[in-house]
Amino acid sequence: GSVAPARTSAETGRAPEEFVALRTVAPEIQQDIRYAGGHNFVGEPIDGYREGECLLVEAAARALARAQRALARDDLGLRVFDCYRPQRAVDHFLDWAADPDATEGEAEFYPRVPKDQLFDEGYLAERSGHSRGGTVDLTLVDADGHAVDMGTGFDFFDPASHPDSTEPDPAQRRARERLRAALTEQGFTPIDTEWWHFGFADEPFPDEHFDFPVDRSVLRDGD
Numbered sequence: 035g036s037v038a039p040a041r042t043s044a045e046t047g048r049a050p051e052e053f054v055a056l057r058t059v060a061p062e063i064q065q066d067i068r069y070a071g072g073h074n075f076v077g078e079p080i081d082g083y084r085e086g087e088c089l090l091v092e093a094a095a096r097a098l099a100r101a102q103r104a105l106a107r108d109d110l111g112l113r114v115f116d117c118y119r120p121q122r123a124v125d126h127f128l129d130w131a132a133d134p135d136a137t138e139g140e141a142e143f144y145p146r147v148p149k150d151q152l153f154d155e156g157y158l159a160e161r162s163g164h165s166r167g168g169t170v171d172l173t174l175v176d177a178d179g180h181a182v183d184m185g186t187g188f189d190f191f192d193p194a195s196h197p198d199s200t201e202p203d204p205a206q207r208r209a210r211e212r213l214r215a216a217l218t219e220q221g222f223t224p225i226d227t228e229w230w231h232f233g234f235a236d237e238p239f240p241d242e243h244f245d246f247p248v249d250r251s252v253l254r255d256g257d
């Protein structure tokens with residue numbers, strides 16, 4: 035008999051088999067998945083985050099595990115804020131950006147850049163590398179597991195968060211360079227606007243933007 039064609043992720047609502055939970059590959063990496071809860075620039079849980087769990091393509095997860103091991107030799111570690119991001123979450127960001135009355139997060143996250151410029155200025159993307167499963171937002175933690183001071187916080191959309199900004203003090207700038215070195219050594223590429231954002235260069239799905247939910251039950255081993 036004939037073999038049925040493989041059904042796509044869009045048809046099944048499940049993740050391609052390349053996706054894993056970072057927790058299973060690198061349980062020592064801290065996770066604070068901000069879009070699963072209300073402490074983010076929108077001020078509410080973001081569409082598609084059924085749980086606060088870092089999902090990534092396996093090659094990127096293993097590269098992060100190597101970065102974590104290298105940093106541990108200097109009593110440092112990693113904390114991820116976002117990993118795979120469904121397209122419906124990006125669409126939630128777009129809807130939020132179009133609503134001039136939704137300004138709850140302005141003081142904490144974008145006090146100097148008007149929200150209608152966040153996409154044009156490169157702080158948000160209509161088609162994000164996060165939806166391909168190889169991109170991460172993350173910071174350093176110290177030996178006590180506390181976040182290292184990077185000068186600005188995660189998702190502080192502002193020129194001071196540009197990795198090469200001269201606004202942070204020397205220790206903060208060194209911390210950004212340490213994070214950047216740890217990630218680029220393992221095959222990740224930084225961007226110009228956000229010190230916390232890195233894309234895995236050798237990604238298996240360079241042209242896809244997935245929309246399955248953030249939920250371990252969509253993974254190959256999740257049922």
Ligand SMILES: C[C@@H](N)C(=O)N[C@H](C)C(=O)O
Pocket residue numbers: 116156157158159161162163164171189228231
């Ligand atoms: C929203 C922020 N955490 C981020 O990831 N920005 C980049 C540009 C993106 O949305 O891909």
Ligand SMILES: [Zn+2]
Pocket residue numbers: 116164169170171230231232
């Ligand atoms: Zn990002």
